[in-house]
Amino acid sequence: MPKEPFTVVGTAFHTPERGQFEILENHLFGVDRQGRISDLLPPDHPDFEARKKAAAAAGQLVELADGQFLMPGLVDLHIHAPQWPQMGKALDVPLEVWLQKYTFPLEAKFADVEFAREVYGELVDGLLANGTTTALYFATVHGPATLALAEICREKGQRALVGKVVMDDPEQCPDYYRDPDAESAVQETRLFIEAVRAMDGGERPLVMPVITPRFIPSCTDAALEGLGALAREYGCHVQTHCSESDWEKDYVEARFGESDAASLDRFGLLTRNTILAHSNFIGEEDMDLIQERGAGVAHCPLSNLFFANAVFPLRKALDRHMHVGLGTDISGGYSPSLFDGCRHAISASKALHGGVHAGLAPAERGAPGEAITHREAFWLATAGGAEALDIPTGSFRPGHEFDALLIETKAAHSNIYLHRGDSLEDLFEKIVLNATRANIGMVWVSGRKVVG
Amino acid sequence: MPKEPFTVVGTAFHTPERGQFEILENHLFGVDRQGRISDLLPPDHPDFEARKKAAAAAGQLVELADGQFLMPGLVDLHIHAPQWPQMGKALDVPLEVWLQKYTFPLEAKFADVEFAREVYGELVDGLLANGTTTALYFATVHGPATLALAEICREKGQRALVGKVVMDDPEQCPDYYRDPDAESAVQETRLFIEAVRAMDGGERPLVMPVITPRFIPSCTDAALEGLGALAREYGCHVQTHCSESDWEKDYVEARFGESDAASLDRFGLLTRNTILAHSNFIGEEDMDLIQERGAGVAHCPLSNLFFANAVFPLRKALDRHMHVGLGTDISGGYSPSLFDGCRHAISASKALHGGVHAGLAPAERGAPGEAITHREAFWLATAGGAEALDIPTGSFRPGHEFDALLIETKAAHSNIYLHRGDSLEDLFEKIVLNATRANIGMVWVSGRKVVG
Numbered sequence: 001m002p003k004e005p006f007t008v009v010g011t012a013f014h015t016p017e018r019g020q021f022e023i024l025e026n027h028l029f030g031v032d033r034q035g036r037i038s039d040l041l042p043p044d045h046p047d048f049e050a051r052k053k054a055a056a057a058a059g060q061l062v063e064l065a066d067g068q069f070l071m072p073g074l075v076d077l078h079i080h081a082p083q084w085p086q087m088g089k090a091l092d093v094p095l096e097v098w099l100q101k102y103t104f105p106l107e108a109k110f111a112d113v114e115f116a117r118e119v120y121g122e123l124v125d126g127l128l129a130n131g132t133t134t135a136l137y138f139a140t141v142h143g144p145a146t147l148a149l150a151e152i153c154r155e156k157g158q159r160a161l162v163g164k165v166v167m168d169d170p171e172q173c174p175d176y177y178r179d180p181d182a183e184s185a186v187q188e189t190r191l192f193i194e195a196v197r198a199m200d201g202g203e204r205p206l207v208m209p210v211i212t213p214r215f216i217p218s219c220t221d222a223a224l225e226g227l228g229a230l231a232r233e234y235g236c237h238v239q240t241h242c243s244e245s246d247w248e249k250d251y252v253e254a255r256f257g258e259s260d261a262a263s264l265d266r267f268g269l270l271t272r273n274t275i276l277a278h279s280n281f282i283g284e285e286d287m288d289l290i291q292e293r294g295a296g297v298a299h300c301p302l303s304n305l306f307f308a309n310a311v312f313p314l315r316k317a318l319d320r321h322m323h324v325g326l327g328t329d330i331s332g333g334y335s336p337s338l339f340d341g342c343r344h345a346i347s348a349s350k351a352l353h354g355g356v357h358a359g360l361a362p363a364e365r366g367a368p369g370e371a372i373t374h375r376e377a378f379w380l381a382t383a384g385g386a387e388a389l390d391i392p393t394g395s396f397r398p399g400h401e402f403d404a405l406l407i408e409t410k411a412a413h414s415n416i417y418l419h420r421g422d423s424l425e426d427l428f429e430k431i432v433l434n435a436t437r438a439n440i441g442m443v444w445v446s447g448r449k450v451v452g
Numbered sequence: 453m454p455k456e457p458f459t460v461v462g463t464a465f466h467t468p469e470r471g472q473f474e475i476l477e478n479h480l481f482g483v484d485r486q487g488r489i490s491d492l493l494p495p496d497h498p499d500f501e502a503r504k505k506a507a508a509a510a511g512q513l514v515e516l517a518d519g520q521f522l523m524p525g526l527v528d529l530h531i532h533a534p535q536w537p538q539m540g541k542a543l544d545v546p547l548e549v550w551l552q553k554y555t556f557p558l559e560a561k562f563a564d565v566e567f568a569r570e571v572y573g574e575l576v577d578g579l580l581a582n583g584t585t586t587a588l589y590f591a592t593v594h595g596p597a598t599l600a601l602a603e604i605c606r607e608k609g610q611r612a613l614v615g616k617v618v619m620d621d622p623e624q625c626p627d628y629y630r631d632p633d634a635e636s637a638v639q640e641t642r643l644f645i646e647a648v649r650a651m652d653g654g655e656r657p658l659v660m661p662v663i664t665p666r667f668i669p670s671c672t673d674a675a676l677e678g679l680g681a682l683a684r685e686y687g688c689h690v691q692t693h694c695s696e697s698d699w700e701k702d703y704v705e706a707r708f709g710e711s712d713a714a715s716l717d718r719f720g721l722l723t724r725n726t727i728l729a730h731s732n733f734i735g736e737e738d739m740d741l742i743q744e745r746g747a748g749v750a751h752c753p754l755s756n757l758f759f760a761n762a763v764f765p766l767r768k769a770l771d772r773h774m775h776v777g778l779g780t781d782i783s784g785g786y787s788p789s790l791f792d793g794c795r796h797a798i799s800a801s802k803a804l805h806g807g808v809h810a811g812l813a814p815a816e817r818g819a820p821g822e823a824i825t826h827r828e829a830f831w832l833a834t835a836g837g838a839e840a841l842d843i844p845t846g847s848f849r850p851g852h853e854f855d856a857l858l859i860e861t862k863a864a865h866s867n868i869y870l871h872r873g874d875s876l877e878d879l880f881e882k883i884v885l886n887a888t889r890a891n892i893g894m895v896w897v898s899g900r901k902v903v904g
Binding site: 084085086087088089090091092119122126129130246280281302304305306309310311313334335336337343344347348350351352354355356357358359362365366367373374375413415416417419420421422426429430433434436437438 | 536537538539540541542543544571574578581582698732733754756757758761762763765786787788789795796799800802803804806807808809810811814817818819825826827865867868869871872873874878881882885886888889890
């Protein structure tokens with residue numbers, strides 16, 4: 001939909017490449033009618049003043065005030081949309097209780113599309129308010145409710161990749177909540193893909209369909225084969241859980257005699273458009289394979305600690321230049337904020353590499369490698385996630401979608417305190433480490449203002 | 453100072469004893485002129501309605517609205533007041549750089565009392581807004597600036613225990629920032645104690661002085677002896693860092709041939725009024741000794757991960773019924789919020805007990821014991837901290853100080869979402885796991901409204 005072009009003038013922070021942190025001090029950001037960054041002028045550019053004046057005269061200038069900064073929108077690579085109502089709940093019970101008593105009964109309720117609309121509306125509003133401009137969603141097995149999620153994202157203006165979950169194995173899934181059989185699971189997925197593409201089929205769709213086997217243990221071979229065929233046919237995104245826990249890793253090896261990643265590859269489900277959630281227990285060969293296919297990993301540091309008893313080997317993945325980003329994993333993670341996600345990623349990385357158990361000798365305490373920095377964490381939450389999804393966002397570049405946050409360091413309820421002597425780089429660290437939803441003054445997705 | 457009595461009617465959550473979670477549904481809380489809880493009536497009490505009506509008629513009723521809840525104020529057992537300006541900064545550098553390049557130069561600036569007043573005013577406002585009704589502060593070596601902190605806490609109404617830091621060993625402390633010698637360090641501490649007691653010397657002082665050797669490595673024997681004598685003479689609180697890191701543990705053992713805790717005890721610095729920060733590397737004998745003396749530990753989960761390469765053995769301490777609470781450890785920790793502190797304590801506990809390193813066998817991955825729950829974390833942040841300090845706050849009981857938070861679950865920028873089917877206990881979990889400063893609508897300390 002064509003919009004009015006506009007111009008933002010102010011200072012932006014971004015991490016366009018891993019290991020690269022850039023301050024665009026006092027720059028001018030032109031946003032075109034399509035919501036893309038048309039150009040990006042430094043303050044000493046000969047056209048800067050004229051462009052700024054023209055935008056002001058046309059009523060199309062957003063000039064950042066003192067204490068306001070621009071940052072790229074955040075990309076959530078793994079979130080269970082139907083688990084929104086239990087975010088922050090039932091995290092003190094064992095996994096089996098969590099699944100059987102809370103999670104599956106809740107997801108089953110999304111057979112009711114009205115209920116789904118209500119929850120999903122609140123979810124998308126909540127995530128946008130937290131600065132999540134792109135989300136890769138697991139929905140439920142239900143086609144209509146999942147299509148409702150896609151519609152709501154489009155209406156509210158969130159960039160979204162949405163998957164109807166497939167789980168058809170009667171031995172692993174509850175009777176009251178599963179696909180009736182492999183054939184219908186695959187057919188419902190096909191219908192869902194076509195419906196989403198019919199709804200938003202342009203060259204630059206805001207909402208995209210995702211082939212979503214819950215994980216190998218919940219799917220029959222026939223379903224996995226059928227979904228692999230769909231992935232080839234439609235070339236769309238794929239998501240699933242991979243090697244999250246000891247149990248999952250062992251289950252897949254016992255069933256197929258090979259790793260989770262290798263099995264997914266055999267079914268045609270490991271592609272450049274695949275995102276594997278967790279992947280805590282992948283080995284070197286799995287990493288080689290994932291990287292060869294160009295697939296990515298959604299690192300979910302909080303739920304790693306709560307449900308996996310292990311943390312994804314992120315440093316190794318970064319050193320190998322794998323595609324990787326961050327997921328909140330709601331509601332296995334309790335926080336909807338990817339700023340929290342950045343902090344959790346740093347903490348989990350510190351725990352993994354520095355060690356935690358004082359009873360061990362220092363050299364035996366942690367895994368090899370350095371912990372990640374706040375710059376790397378922010379890259380994961382923005383450009384890293386976008387790169388994994390192969391979408392043109394996550395940093396400020398001409399041609400990229402204008403998915404951005406206006407950060408208000410001086411907002412009411414802000415815990416970001418600037419002091420004499422703080423450099424802009426210090427300030428960026430203070431934002432990454434202490435920003436909350438209260439600091440997010442405006443949010444744009446493809447140039448559309450969706451918050452503020 | 454006598455105040456007007458008032459009455460609060462609504463639902464409160466608290467954890468009066470470790471392992472005990474209580475919902476005071478629709479109760480009436482009477483607060484007397486001294487700011488103490490005079491009584492606490494359930495809704496079926498014969499006087500409930502009359503008391504509520506009388507309070508309303510006198511204009512002294514605070515009736516909680518839908519979505520509002522009462523919780524005890526939060527107790528921060530370890531925070532470096534002068535490090536407030538660098539909260540969230542310089543956390544990507546090694547400890548030695550952090551200390552020498554950032555922390556000591558910053559603390560040295562508090563020779564300037566005007567600078568101190570400015571920073572400390574912002575600090576106390578910021579902590580109160582985050583719900584910290586009691587703080588145990590390390591200040592700096594400077595008497596006048598430290599007294600200014602005590603005055604500011606009293607003016608703004610925060611319950612505070614404030615210590616002038618002692619660090620006199622020229623071999624371990626920078627020339628530009630240390631006590632000139634042991635004698636003056638002890639004498640300055642004595643003057644500080646007397647000045648604070650002169651300022652707030654009643655039976656229920658809001659602000660109390662704390663004997664504060666930075667840690668054994670920064671103090672000479674003469675300073676430690678002198679401070680031990682002051683502790684006996686004045687019977688006031690004591691705080692120091694204990695066995696935080698491998699380095700600190702090894703240093704004390706090399707110097708004294710015994711552990712940090714045993715050395716502190718020998719100097720007369722381990723008492724019922726002592727709080728030991730960190731204590732990650734204490735062994736069973738240390739725990740016995742600390743417990744025998746009735747001293748407490750300030751667990752600082754975030755800085756454990758950032759600076760200690762080990763996590764305090766909290767489960768063991770809880771099982772032994774040691775005194776223990778939470779510290780933010782600003783600025784070794786980046787967050788001023790003890791709700792964050794609760795979450796960090798849970799995550800660190802999950803990391804310690806569940807393990808993090810997928811390369812190890814499951815049985816070798818973590819330390820023995822169960823991770824802590826959100827209920828235990830909240831107890832640590834409230835009643836546990838208060839018990840460690842031996843002050844009558846941290847839960848709602850007649851005779852306790854009315855130190856309380858009004859939690860607004862429906863505040864703007866709230867990430868707490870209530871849903872059909874959530875019990876009040878679920879709601880409590882959602883608050884502990886997702887509350888931010890934006891959810892803190894009012895704060896009282898000893899019945900004085902200090903926020904809202």
